[in-house]
Amino acid sequence: MTGSEVPPSFRLAYVPGVTPTKWVRIWNERLPEIPLTLVAVSAADAPDVLRGGGADAGFVRLPVDRTDLSAIPLYTETTVVVVPKDHVVAAVDEVSVEDLADDIVLHPLDDSLDWERLPGQPANERPATTADAIELVAAGVGLLVVPQSLARLHHRKDLTYRPVSDAPESRIALSWPQDETTELVEDFIGIVRGRTVNSSRGRSPAPAPAQPKPKRPTAGGARRKPAAGKSTGSTGKSPRSGSGGPKGGKRGKPRRRA
Structure with missing residues:
Protein backbone atom coordinates (compact mmCIF):
# COMPACT_ATOMS: atom_id res chain seq x y z
CA MET A 1 0.00 0.00 0.00
CA THR A 2 1.37 3.39 -0.97
CA GLY A 3 1.33 6.42 1.27
CA SER A 4 -1.55 7.99 -0.71
CA GLU A 5 -3.91 5.04 -0.19
CA VAL A 6 -6.32 5.16 2.74
CA PRO A 7 -7.54 1.86 4.23
CA PRO A 8 -11.33 1.40 3.95
CA SER A 9 -13.50 2.35 6.91
CA PHE A 10 -17.16 3.14 7.57
CA ARG A 11 -18.50 6.07 9.62
CA LEU A 12 -22.01 5.73 11.05
CA ALA A 13 -23.81 8.74 12.52
CA TYR A 14 -26.67 8.34 15.01
CA VAL A 15 -28.99 10.73 16.80
CA PRO A 16 -29.84 10.64 20.52
CA GLY A 17 -32.22 7.82 21.41
CA VAL A 18 -31.00 5.44 18.71
CA THR A 19 -29.01 2.41 19.88
CA PRO A 20 -27.00 1.03 16.92
CA THR A 21 -25.33 -1.77 18.94
CA LYS A 22 -27.06 -4.67 17.16
CA TRP A 23 -26.15 -3.47 13.66
CA VAL A 24 -22.58 -2.64 14.65
CA ARG A 25 -22.13 -6.16 16.05
CA ILE A 26 -23.33 -7.75 12.80
CA TRP A 27 -21.03 -5.46 10.78
CA ASN A 28 -18.03 -6.51 12.88
CA GLU A 29 -18.91 -10.17 12.40
CA ARG A 30 -19.28 -9.91 8.62
CA LEU A 31 -16.66 -7.28 7.80
CA PRO A 32 -14.02 -7.51 10.53
CA GLU A 33 -11.36 -6.08 8.21
CA ILE A 34 -13.27 -2.77 7.82
CA PRO A 35 -13.55 -0.75 11.06
CA LEU A 36 -16.86 0.99 11.81
CA THR A 37 -16.70 4.32 13.64
CA LEU A 38 -19.74 5.75 15.44
CA VAL A 39 -20.42 9.49 15.17
CA ALA A 40 -22.88 10.95 17.70
CA VAL A 41 -24.83 13.92 16.28
CA SER A 42 -27.88 15.94 17.25
CA ALA A 43 -31.12 15.37 15.36
CA ALA A 44 -30.92 18.87 13.88
CA ASP A 45 -27.30 18.48 12.71
CA ALA A 46 -27.53 14.94 11.32
CA PRO A 47 -28.54 15.85 7.72
CA ASP A 48 -25.74 18.41 7.38
CA VAL A 49 -23.20 15.94 8.76
CA LEU A 50 -24.17 13.48 6.03
CA ARG A 51 -24.09 16.14 3.31
CA GLY A 52 -20.70 17.39 4.48
CA GLY A 53 -19.09 13.97 4.42
CA GLY A 54 -18.84 13.63 8.19
CA ALA A 55 -20.39 10.18 7.98
CA ASP A 56 -21.10 7.60 5.28
CA ALA A 57 -24.61 6.90 6.58
CA GLY A 58 -26.62 7.66 9.68
CA PHE A 59 -29.70 7.00 11.76
CA VAL A 60 -31.77 10.19 11.62
CA ARG A 61 -35.18 11.43 12.63
CA LEU A 62 -37.59 12.12 9.79
CA PRO A 63 -38.36 14.26 7.94
CA VAL A 64 -35.18 14.92 5.95
CA ASP A 65 -34.82 16.70 2.63
CA ARG A 66 -34.77 13.90 0.05
CA THR A 67 -33.50 16.15 -2.71
CA ASP A 68 -29.98 14.96 -2.01
CA LEU A 69 -30.42 12.41 0.81
CA SER A 70 -31.82 8.90 0.52
CA ALA A 71 -33.73 7.52 3.50
CA ILE A 72 -35.17 4.16 4.48
CA PRO A 73 -37.80 4.49 7.28
CA LEU A 74 -37.16 1.86 9.95
CA TYR A 75 -39.58 2.30 12.84
CA THR A 76 -41.93 4.74 14.58
CA GLU A 77 -41.54 5.61 18.24
CA THR A 78 -44.21 6.00 20.89
CA GLU A 169 -44.80 10.47 16.55
CA SER A 170 -41.13 10.41 15.64
CA ARG A 171 -39.82 8.12 12.87
CA ILE A 172 -36.28 6.81 12.68
CA ALA A 173 -34.66 6.22 9.27
CA LEU A 174 -31.33 5.17 7.81
CA SER A 175 -30.09 7.97 5.56
CA TRP A 176 -27.09 8.66 3.33
CA PRO A 177 -26.14 11.04 0.47
CA GLN A 178 -27.73 9.90 -2.79
CA ASP A 179 -24.53 10.45 -4.78
CA GLU A 180 -22.49 8.39 -2.29
CA THR A 181 -24.27 5.05 -2.38
CA THR A 182 -21.04 3.11 -2.08
CA GLU A 183 -20.54 -0.62 -1.75
CA LEU A 184 -20.04 -0.21 2.00
CA VAL A 185 -23.30 1.74 2.25
CA GLU A 186 -25.03 -1.10 0.39
CA ASP A 187 -23.50 -3.56 2.84
CA PHE A 188 -24.88 -1.63 5.81
CA ILE A 189 -28.30 -1.30 4.19
CA GLY A 190 -28.34 -5.07 3.83
CA ILE A 191 -27.52 -5.52 7.51
CA VAL A 192 -30.24 -3.10 8.64
CA ARG A 193 -32.78 -4.77 6.36
CA GLY A 194 -31.91 -8.17 7.76
CA ARG A 195 -30.33 -9.68 4.67
CA THR A 196 -28.35 -12.83 5.34
CA VAL A 197 -24.69 -13.18 4.47
CA ASN A 198 -25.72 -15.44 1.54
CA SER A 199 -28.09 -12.90 -0.02
CA SER A 200 -27.56 -11.63 -3.56
CA ARG A 201 -26.13 -8.34 -2.22
CA GLY A 202 -23.74 -10.00 0.20
CA ARG A 203 -20.03 -9.35 -0.24
CA SER A 204 -18.86 -12.93 0.24
CA PRO A 205 -21.66 -15.42 -0.38
CA ALA A 206 -20.92 -18.87 0.91
CA PRO A 207 -20.27 -21.46 -1.80
CA ALA A 208 -23.12 -23.85 -2.53
CA PRO A 209 -22.58 -27.37 -1.18
CA ALA A 210 -21.39 -29.91 -3.74
CA GLN A 211 -24.15 -32.17 -5.01
CA PRO A 212 -23.44 -35.95 -5.14
CA LYS A 213 -23.22 -37.41 -8.64
CA PRO A 214 -26.10 -39.78 -9.48
CA LYS A 215 -25.14 -43.45 -9.79
CA ARG A 216 -25.51 -45.01 -13.22
CA PRO A 217 -27.75 -48.10 -13.16
CA THR A 218 -26.25 -51.35 -14.44
CA ALA A 219 -27.93 -53.55 -17.03
CA GLY A 220 -30.38 -55.98 -15.51
CA GLY A 221 -30.38 -54.25 -12.19
CA ALA A 222 -27.78 -54.13 -9.45
CA ARG A 223 -26.32 -57.39 -8.16
CA ARG A 224 -25.53 -57.77 -4.51
CA LYS A 225 -21.87 -58.36 -3.78
CA PRO A 226 -21.30 -61.52 -1.76
CA ALA A 227 -20.07 -61.04 1.76
CA ALA A 228 -16.40 -61.68 2.44
CA GLY A 229 -15.57 -65.28 3.35
CA LYS A 230 -18.76 -66.71 1.92
CA SER A 231 -18.72 -69.52 -0.62
CA THR A 232 -20.19 -68.77 -4.00
CA GLY A 233 -20.37 -72.43 -5.16
CA SER A 234 -23.36 -73.61 -7.09
CA THR A 235 -24.36 -76.12 -4.40
CA GLY A 236 -24.74 -73.38 -1.84
CA LYS A 237 -23.18 -75.67 0.79
CA SER A 238 -20.88 -74.38 3.47
CA PRO A 239 -17.26 -75.51 3.12
CA ARG A 240 -17.43 -76.77 6.70
CA SER A 241 -20.19 -79.27 5.93
CA GLY A 242 -17.83 -81.76 4.25
CA SER A 243 -19.77 -84.18 2.09
CA GLY A 244 -22.98 -82.58 2.88
CA GLY A 245 -23.87 -84.68 5.92
CA PRO A 246 -25.43 -83.13 8.94
CA LYS A 247 -23.02 -80.99 10.86
CA GLY A 248 -22.19 -82.24 14.33
CA GLY A 249 -23.88 -85.72 13.83
CA LYS A 250 -23.17 -88.50 16.49
CA ARG A 251 -20.88 -91.40 15.64
CA GLY A 252 -22.14 -94.87 16.85
CA LYS A 253 -20.37 -98.32 17.27
CA PRO A 254 -20.39 -100.74 14.25
CA ARG A 255 -23.03 -103.46 14.55
CA ARG A 256 -21.85 -107.08 14.81
CA ARG A 257 -22.90 -109.33 11.99
CA ALA A 258 -25.03 -112.28 13.01
Whole structure:
Protein backbone atom coordinates (compact mmCIF):
# COMPACT_ATOMS: atom_id res chain seq x y z
CA MET A 1 0.00 0.00 0.00
CA THR A 2 1.37 3.39 -0.97
CA GLY A 3 1.33 6.42 1.27
CA SER A 4 -1.55 7.99 -0.71
CA GLU A 5 -3.91 5.04 -0.19
CA VAL A 6 -6.32 5.16 2.74
CA PRO A 7 -7.54 1.86 4.23
CA PRO A 8 -11.33 1.40 3.95
CA SER A 9 -13.50 2.35 6.91
CA PHE A 10 -17.16 3.14 7.57
CA ARG A 11 -18.50 6.07 9.62
CA LEU A 12 -22.01 5.73 11.05
CA ALA A 13 -23.81 8.74 12.52
CA TYR A 14 -26.67 8.34 15.01
CA VAL A 15 -28.99 10.73 16.80
CA PRO A 16 -29.84 10.64 20.52
CA GLY A 17 -32.22 7.82 21.41
CA VAL A 18 -31.00 5.44 18.71
CA THR A 19 -29.01 2.41 19.88
CA PRO A 20 -27.00 1.03 16.92
CA THR A 21 -25.33 -1.77 18.94
CA LYS A 22 -27.06 -4.67 17.16
CA TRP A 23 -26.15 -3.47 13.66
CA VAL A 24 -22.58 -2.64 14.65
CA ARG A 25 -22.13 -6.16 16.05
CA ILE A 26 -23.33 -7.75 12.80
CA TRP A 27 -21.03 -5.46 10.78
CA ASN A 28 -18.03 -6.51 12.88
CA GLU A 29 -18.91 -10.17 12.40
CA ARG A 30 -19.28 -9.91 8.62
CA LEU A 31 -16.66 -7.28 7.80
CA PRO A 32 -14.02 -7.51 10.53
CA GLU A 33 -11.36 -6.08 8.21
CA ILE A 34 -13.27 -2.77 7.82
CA PRO A 35 -13.55 -0.75 11.06
CA LEU A 36 -16.86 0.99 11.81
CA THR A 37 -16.70 4.32 13.64
CA LEU A 38 -19.74 5.75 15.44
CA VAL A 39 -20.42 9.49 15.17
CA ALA A 40 -22.88 10.95 17.70
CA VAL A 41 -24.83 13.92 16.28
CA SER A 42 -27.88 15.94 17.25
CA ALA A 43 -31.12 15.37 15.36
CA ALA A 44 -30.92 18.87 13.88
CA ASP A 45 -27.30 18.48 12.71
CA ALA A 46 -27.53 14.94 11.32
CA PRO A 47 -28.54 15.85 7.72
CA ASP A 48 -25.74 18.41 7.38
CA VAL A 49 -23.20 15.94 8.76
CA LEU A 50 -24.17 13.48 6.03
CA ARG A 51 -24.09 16.14 3.31
CA GLY A 52 -20.70 17.39 4.48
CA GLY A 53 -19.09 13.97 4.42
CA GLY A 54 -18.84 13.63 8.19
CA ALA A 55 -20.39 10.18 7.98
CA ASP A 56 -21.10 7.60 5.28
CA ALA A 57 -24.61 6.90 6.58
CA GLY A 58 -26.62 7.66 9.68
CA PHE A 59 -29.70 7.00 11.76
CA VAL A 60 -31.77 10.19 11.62
CA ARG A 61 -35.18 11.43 12.63
CA LEU A 62 -37.59 12.12 9.79
CA PRO A 63 -38.36 14.26 7.94
CA VAL A 64 -35.18 14.92 5.95
CA ASP A 65 -34.82 16.70 2.63
CA ARG A 66 -34.77 13.90 0.05
CA THR A 67 -33.50 16.15 -2.71
CA ASP A 68 -29.98 14.96 -2.01
CA LEU A 69 -30.42 12.41 0.81
CA SER A 70 -31.82 8.90 0.52
CA ALA A 71 -33.73 7.52 3.50
CA ILE A 72 -35.17 4.16 4.48
CA PRO A 73 -37.80 4.49 7.28
CA LEU A 74 -37.16 1.86 9.95
CA TYR A 75 -39.58 2.30 12.84
CA THR A 76 -41.93 4.74 14.58
CA GLU A 77 -41.54 5.61 18.24
CA THR A 78 -44.21 6.00 20.89
CA THR A 79 -44.51 9.54 22.25
CA VAL A 80 -44.58 9.91 26.04
CA VAL A 81 -44.86 12.65 28.65
CA VAL A 82 -42.16 12.77 31.34
CA VAL A 83 -43.50 13.67 34.79
CA PRO A 84 -42.40 13.53 38.44
CA LYS A 85 -43.34 10.25 40.10
CA ASP A 86 -45.79 12.02 42.44
CA HIS A 87 -47.62 13.78 39.57
CA VAL A 88 -51.27 12.88 38.94
CA VAL A 89 -50.37 11.62 35.44
CA ALA A 90 -48.25 8.88 37.02
CA ALA A 91 -51.45 7.26 38.33
CA VAL A 92 -52.86 6.48 34.85
CA ASP A 93 -51.72 4.25 31.99
CA GLU A 94 -52.11 6.79 29.16
CA VAL A 95 -53.04 10.43 28.62
CA SER A 96 -54.13 12.66 25.74
CA VAL A 97 -52.84 16.07 24.75
CA GLU A 98 -56.01 17.59 26.20
CA ASP A 99 -55.18 16.07 29.60
CA LEU A 100 -52.05 18.24 29.67
CA ALA A 101 -53.87 21.50 28.87
CA ASP A 102 -53.46 23.00 32.36
CA ASP A 103 -49.81 21.95 32.86
CA ILE A 104 -46.69 23.82 31.81
CA VAL A 105 -45.17 21.72 29.02
CA LEU A 106 -41.53 22.44 28.21
CA HIS A 107 -40.51 22.83 24.57
CA PRO A 108 -36.72 22.49 24.19
CA LEU A 109 -34.92 23.96 21.21
CA ASP A 110 -33.89 20.47 20.06
CA ASP A 111 -37.46 19.12 20.15
CA SER A 112 -37.79 16.42 17.47
CA LEU A 113 -41.61 16.28 17.33
CA ASP A 114 -43.52 18.03 14.55
CA TRP A 115 -46.25 19.90 16.44
CA GLU A 116 -49.08 21.73 14.71
CA ARG A 117 -50.05 23.17 18.09
CA LEU A 118 -47.90 22.87 21.20
CA PRO A 119 -49.56 21.13 24.16
CA GLY A 120 -50.15 22.64 27.60
CA GLN A 121 -49.10 26.04 28.83
CA PRO A 122 -45.79 27.56 27.59
CA ALA A 123 -42.88 28.09 29.97
CA ASN A 124 -41.24 31.52 30.32
CA GLU A 125 -38.16 30.28 28.44
CA ARG A 126 -37.38 27.35 26.16
CA PRO A 127 -34.69 24.98 27.47
CA ALA A 128 -31.71 24.64 25.15
CA THR A 129 -31.72 20.84 25.12
CA THR A 130 -33.86 17.87 26.08
CA ALA A 131 -31.37 17.09 28.85
CA ASP A 132 -31.93 20.59 30.30
CA ALA A 133 -35.70 20.10 30.09
CA ILE A 134 -35.44 16.82 32.01
CA GLU A 135 -33.69 18.68 34.85
CA LEU A 136 -36.51 21.22 34.93
CA VAL A 137 -39.12 18.45 35.09
CA ALA A 138 -37.28 16.98 38.08
CA ALA A 139 -37.32 20.44 39.69
CA GLY A 140 -41.11 20.64 39.29
CA VAL A 141 -41.07 23.42 36.69
CA GLY A 142 -43.13 21.60 34.06
CA LEU A 143 -43.65 18.45 31.99
CA LEU A 144 -41.92 17.25 28.83
CA VAL A 145 -43.32 15.39 25.80
CA VAL A 146 -40.67 13.41 23.88
CA PRO A 147 -40.14 10.18 21.91
CA GLN A 148 -39.94 7.23 24.30
CA SER A 149 -36.28 6.52 23.48
CA LEU A 150 -35.30 9.97 24.77
CA ALA A 151 -37.25 9.41 27.99
CA ARG A 152 -35.27 6.20 28.47
CA LEU A 153 -31.99 7.88 27.55
CA HIS A 154 -32.50 10.53 30.26
CA HIS A 155 -34.00 8.19 32.84
CA ARG A 156 -34.04 9.34 36.47
CA LYS A 157 -35.30 7.54 39.56
CA ASP A 158 -37.52 10.47 40.54
CA LEU A 159 -39.22 10.66 37.13
CA THR A 160 -41.51 8.41 35.11
CA TYR A 161 -43.36 8.64 31.80
CA ARG A 162 -46.69 7.70 30.24
CA PRO A 163 -47.79 7.36 26.56
CA VAL A 164 -49.60 10.32 24.96
CA SER A 165 -52.20 8.78 22.66
CA ASP A 166 -52.73 11.63 20.17
CA ALA A 167 -49.31 13.32 20.08
CA PRO A 168 -47.14 13.44 16.95
CA GLU A 169 -44.80 10.47 16.55
CA SER A 170 -41.13 10.41 15.64
CA ARG A 171 -39.82 8.12 12.87
CA ILE A 172 -36.28 6.81 12.68
CA ALA A 173 -34.66 6.22 9.27
CA LEU A 174 -31.33 5.17 7.81
CA SER A 175 -30.09 7.97 5.56
CA TRP A 176 -27.09 8.66 3.33
CA PRO A 177 -26.14 11.04 0.47
CA GLN A 178 -27.73 9.90 -2.79
CA ASP A 179 -24.53 10.45 -4.78
CA GLU A 180 -22.49 8.39 -2.29
CA THR A 181 -24.27 5.05 -2.38
CA THR A 182 -21.04 3.11 -2.08
CA GLU A 183 -20.54 -0.62 -1.75
CA LEU A 184 -20.04 -0.21 2.00
CA VAL A 185 -23.30 1.74 2.25
CA GLU A 186 -25.03 -1.10 0.39
CA ASP A 187 -23.50 -3.56 2.84
CA PHE A 188 -24.88 -1.63 5.81
CA ILE A 189 -28.30 -1.30 4.19
CA GLY A 190 -28.34 -5.07 3.83
CA ILE A 191 -27.52 -5.52 7.51
CA VAL A 192 -30.24 -3.10 8.64
CA ARG A 193 -32.78 -4.77 6.36
CA GLY A 194 -31.91 -8.17 7.76
CA ARG A 195 -30.33 -9.68 4.67
CA THR A 196 -28.35 -12.83 5.34
CA VAL A 197 -24.69 -13.18 4.47
CA ASN A 198 -25.72 -15.44 1.54
CA SER A 199 -28.09 -12.90 -0.02
CA SER A 200 -27.56 -11.63 -3.56
CA ARG A 201 -26.13 -8.34 -2.22
CA GLY A 202 -23.74 -10.00 0.20
CA ARG A 203 -20.03 -9.35 -0.24
CA SER A 204 -18.86 -12.93 0.24
CA PRO A 205 -21.66 -15.42 -0.38
CA ALA A 206 -20.92 -18.87 0.91
CA PRO A 207 -20.27 -21.46 -1.80
CA ALA A 208 -23.12 -23.85 -2.53
CA PRO A 209 -22.58 -27.37 -1.18
CA ALA A 210 -21.39 -29.91 -3.74
CA GLN A 211 -24.15 -32.17 -5.01
CA PRO A 212 -23.44 -35.95 -5.14
CA LYS A 213 -23.22 -37.41 -8.64
CA PRO A 214 -26.10 -39.78 -9.48
CA LYS A 215 -25.14 -43.45 -9.79
CA ARG A 216 -25.51 -45.01 -13.22
CA PRO A 217 -27.75 -48.10 -13.16
CA THR A 218 -26.25 -51.35 -14.44
CA ALA A 219 -27.93 -53.55 -17.03
CA GLY A 220 -30.38 -55.98 -15.51
CA GLY A 221 -30.38 -54.25 -12.19
CA ALA A 222 -27.78 -54.13 -9.45
CA ARG A 223 -26.32 -57.39 -8.16
CA ARG A 224 -25.53 -57.77 -4.51
CA LYS A 225 -21.87 -58.36 -3.78
CA PRO A 226 -21.30 -61.52 -1.76
CA ALA A 227 -20.07 -61.04 1.76
CA ALA A 228 -16.40 -61.68 2.44
CA GLY A 229 -15.57 -65.28 3.35
CA LYS A 230 -18.76 -66.71 1.92
CA SER A 231 -18.72 -69.52 -0.62
CA THR A 232 -20.19 -68.77 -4.00
CA GLY A 233 -20.37 -72.43 -5.16
CA SER A 234 -23.36 -73.61 -7.09
CA THR A 235 -24.36 -76.12 -4.40
CA GLY A 236 -24.74 -73.38 -1.84
CA LYS A 237 -23.18 -75.67 0.79
CA SER A 238 -20.88 -74.38 3.47
CA PRO A 239 -17.26 -75.51 3.12
CA ARG A 240 -17.43 -76.77 6.70
CA SER A 241 -20.19 -79.27 5.93
CA GLY A 242 -17.83 -81.76 4.25
CA SER A 243 -19.77 -84.18 2.09
CA GLY A 244 -22.98 -82.58 2.88
CA GLY A 245 -23.87 -84.68 5.92
CA PRO A 246 -25.43 -83.13 8.94
CA LYS A 247 -23.02 -80.99 10.86
CA GLY A 248 -22.19 -82.24 14.33
CA GLY A 249 -23.88 -85.72 13.83
CA LYS A 250 -23.17 -88.50 16.49
CA ARG A 251 -20.88 -91.40 15.64
CA GLY A 252 -22.14 -94.87 16.85
CA LYS A 253 -20.37 -98.32 17.27
CA PRO A 254 -20.39 -100.74 14.25
CA ARG A 255 -23.03 -103.46 14.55
CA ARG A 256 -21.85 -107.08 14.81
CA ARG A 257 -22.90 -109.33 11.99
CA ALA A 258 -25.03 -112.28 13.01
